[in-house]
Amino acid sequence: MGMNIGTDSTHEDEGIVDINTTPLIDVMLVLLIMLIITIPLQTHSVSIDLPQGNPPPSTEQPHLVTVSIGYDNSITWNDEPITSEAALQEHFRAAAAEAKQPEMHIHPNRLSDYKTVAHVLADAQRLGITQLGIVGADQFMEGQ
Secondary structure (H helix, E strand, C coil), X not given: CCCCCCCCCCCCCCCCCCCCCHHHHHHHHHHHHHXXXXXXXXXXXXXXXXXXXXXXXXXXXXXXXXXXXXXXXXXEECCEEECCHHXXXXXXXXXXXXXXXXXXXXXXXXXXXXXXXXXXXXXXXHCCCCCEEECCHHHHCCCC
């Protein structure tokens, strides 16, 4: 849109040729709001049959196996010394083959090598032990 200055034109009543977009935007916003309101909410749910009530506490104590790693990297199985890696692996295989696997408690000494502890944990996992825990980790906390 331009202005003519200094011409002899007497046509001051020229109309504006631009489209007024304000009503168009208002109508589009109203339609958008109506669309958002009318769309049903998408609910993704998975139906699961959960047990009702509290199960009775187990009266059977789990069978525990304690694998200790000494400060000199010696390994004991329930206070019985393990002399070779093959003997340790045989103990792990026998425990994994039981119908109800025992709980393995690995008890490393603070001065034992990380390599030895990692090796015992890797053997246990590789040979099928599923219930495994490290006992005595509080000795590794700082400030104690």
